[in-house]
Amino acid sequence: MTLAANRIVAGEGVQVWQLATLAETLPGIAAVGAGLLLGVQAGRQRLRVAGAIIGLGGLFWLLMRGAPALMEGAGEYARVSPALGFWCLLLILMLLLADALAQRTPGPVARAGLLAAVLGTLGLILWSGALSPLSIMQEYAGRRDGFADAALRHLALAFGSLAVAAGIGFPLGILCHRKAGLRESVLPTLSLLQTIPSLAMFGLMIPILGWVGDSVPGARALGIAGIGFAPAFLALVLYSLLPVVANTVAGLAAAPPAALEAARGMGMTPGQRLWRVELPLGLPVILTGLRIVLVQNIGLAVIAGLIGGGGFGTFVFQGLNQTATDLILLGALPTVALALVSAIVMDILVELSRPIPKDTA
Amino acid sequence: MIEIDDLTKIYGDATAVDHVTMTVETGTITVIVGTSGSGKTTLLRMINRLEEPTSGEVRINGESTLATKPHLLRRRIGYAIQGHGLFPHHTVARNIGAVPQLLGWERDKIRARVDELLSLFSMEPAAFRSRYPAELSGGQQQRVGVARALASRPDLLLMDEPFGALDPIIRARAQDDLRRIQRQLGSTIMLVTHDMEEAIRLGDMVAVMDGGKLVQYATPAEIIAEPATPFVAEMVGDVERPLRLLSLIPLSELVEDGEAEGAAMPAGASLRDALAACLWTGRSAVPVEKDGATIGRVTFAAIRARAELHA
Ligand SMILES: Nc1ncnc2c1ncn2[C@@H]1O[C@H](COP(=O)(O)OP(=O)(O)O)[C@@H](O)[C@H]1O
Numbered sequence A: 001m002t003l004a005a006n007r008i009v010a011g012e013g014v015q016v017w018q019l020a021t022l023a024e025t026l027p028g029i030a031a032v033g034a035g036l037l038l039g040v041q042a043g044r045q046r047l048r049v050a051g052a053i054i055g056l057g058g059l060f061w062l063l064m065r066g067a068p069a070l071m072e073g074a075g076e077y078a079r080v081s082p083a084l085g086f087w088c089l090l091l092i093l094m095l096l097l098a099d100a101l102a103q104r105t106p107g108p109v110a111r112a113g114l115l116a117a118v119l120g121t122l123g124l125i126l127w128s129g130a131l132s133p134l135s136i137m138q139e140y141a142g143r144r145d146g147f148a149d150a151a152l153r154h155l156a157l158a159f160g161s162l163a164v165a166a167g168i169g170f171p172l173g174i175l176c177h178r179k180a181g182l183r184e185s186v187l188p189t190l191s192l193l194q195t196i197p198s199l200a201m202f203g204l205m206i207p208i209l210g211w212v213g214d215s216v217p218g219a220r221a222l223g224i225a226g227i228g229f230a231p232a233f234l235a236l237v238l239y240s241l242l243p244v245v246a247n248t249v250a251g252l253a254a255a256p257p258a259a260l261e262a263a264r265g266m267g268m269t270p271g272q273r274l275w276r277v278e279l280p281l282g283l284p285v286i287l288t289g290l291r292i293v294l295v296q297n298i299g300l301a302v303i304a305g306l307i308g309g310g311g312f313g314t315f316v317f318q319g320l321n322q323t324a325t326d327l328i329l330l331g332a333l334p335t336v337a338l339a340l341v342s343a344i345v346m347d348i349l350v351e352l353s354r355p356i357p358k359d360t361a
Numbered sequence B: 001m002i003e004i005d006d007l008t009k010i011y012g013d014a015t016a017v018d019h020v021t022m023t024v025e026t027g028t029i030t031v032i033v034g035t036s037g038s039g040k041t042t043l044l045r046m047i048n049r050l051e052e053p054t055s056g057e058v059r060i061n062g063e064s065t066l067a068t069k070p071h072l073l074r075r076r077i078g079y080a081i082q083g084h085g086l087f088p089h090h091t092v093a094r095n096i097g098a099v100p101q102l103l104g105w106e107r108d109k110i111r112a113r114v115d116e117l118l119s120l121f122s123m124e125p126a127a128f129r130s131r132y133p134a135e136l137s138g139g140q141q142q143r144v145g146v147a148r149a150l151a152s153r154p155d156l157l158l159m160d161e162p163f164g165a166l167d168p169i170i171r172a173r174a175q176d177d178l179r180r181i182q183r184q185l186g187s188t189i190m191l192v193t194h195d196m197e198e199a200i201r202l203g204d205m206v207a208v209m210d211g212g213k214l215v216q217y218a219t220p221a222e223i224i225a226e227p228a229t230p231f232v233a234e235m236v237g238d239v240e241r242p243l244r245l246l247s248l249i250p251l252s253e254l255v256e257d258g259e260a261e262g263a264a265m266p267a268g269a270s271l272r273d274a275l276a277a278c279l280w281t282g283r284s285a286v287p288v289e290k291d292g293a294t295i296g297r298v299t300f301a302a303i304r305a306r307a308e309l310h311a
């Protein structure tokens, strides 16, 4: 852990056994040690899962016990944060948990259950206030309303752009699938868009939408301006188009040619072939495209903070300006968590959308 | 009755099908045979309008195929292709029920029809109904493909090299099955193959195509005995011609009074089988039986005389 006099200066390290009385830290240290020991039992996945959970429990125990103990008498502006040791252990134990679970290859339903359990536990810890002495939580406490706004904004940016990109991308993908000529002009154009560095893309939006906002009557009233939500949203939509269109085309092309020929020969109309054969067979690939877009946009939306688009990026860039590491983390950690959760949920959906049950294929 | 009237298909400057005219009787199997690129597939696909003819027309029971929208026409005509083309994400039952479903049949009626067809193809409905195509052997996939094409009791069944992907033993069984089922249902079938053996074995009539033209349209016996062009003769194959001919003639045609040694053969067996039995067991005649009773014999000399009739 580090303890700092205020939120800006670098803190000084405090070793784990100095956190609090030995009676309080010992169970935590023991649990982490036991967890790691159990974790190395290669081949005994159940033990490894248990080890990871015990270890994580110990780690959070230390965090919850140590933070208030350190804060005691350290002054009004003092801040405590987890240090390198904590983050390393957290990473190791999480990897251990993920690996052990993956070895057991849980089904989609089991995975959804696990995800809910992890989120529930995390929510409970946060809600209980046991971590509130931590610096990052104090940054949060100071921005409670701002955080909720930013979260909503971030979700709106990521999911909204996904929805719009899907709305444009699916029909475009279907058209590209049907007409080779169109495909050969559309896909390279979208690839080109994808290669524009994200900062440059957001930068480009400023003059373009600024001009639209100024010259098209009524555009300004709709909130279209050089900076703010609109340019960030548009940039994300543009980035999303390639994965959506490319995966739609690839998914639709996945149907075996003989099956399509048979479908035509038995008197299916082009629409029936699309709905009954091509889409069901291509759905996993198409959803994989949406997964790429969602994870990508949750990350990219951070940069929207730079052009006033809102979202968690606001905290990150404020934090960078003020060199307040914990404020950066307040923006970054929820973004990472959101991306992880979305990725897992989308993976589950992809799995469920497989047209042929896995054990038969 | 299917009337193909002066049908032509031109791609750019190549004529794939060149003024073909032929009539197919209801309830028969007609096999279109020719080398690769001779226009067989194109001819077949013009019948259900997967290809539009450059000129000419097709009439089914007197009605021009041009009078119906193509996709509605195709629902009345079964179509089975090489590599079966089953939908990998649908069960066997859904695959077979595909056309009835397009036609709006009721659920119960579709289910009954699926079970009926599975039984007809010697596949236990309870065991196969809910399997996916990937869970079937090649021969089973092919049978489901044909069952699907027959599901709505079509006026006509078109088959393009349906047995092309099967190994020889399964292939022979599939041909026998098709013959049996066609007789049982009285279906009208047009089948494309590049294999003259298959054409002779299956066809009531054989149509030989060469370079887009129909060069001979006749019964298998006529094709073997009197090939219309050197090309047809070559397809039949000079070496095997007598044997092919003998394989088309049943023992009942040559049976005569008299005794013979050894195991009896059924009257429906072919002269080719009897010849093989004579050679293999060193006999000069084989007894012939019908319904369990011996009705006479067929002699080696008689078989030889019959084969020489066309030499
Ligand atoms: N879509 C097409 N475009 C151009 N040429 C074609 C097309 N389909 C077939 N052909 C040509 O027509 C001829 C007959 O083809 P096809 O009917 O497939 O022959 P087969 O089935 O007897 O092998 C071939 O020379 C082939 O190259």
Ligand SMILES: [Mg+2]
Pocket: B040, B041, B042
């Ligand atoms: Mg062909």
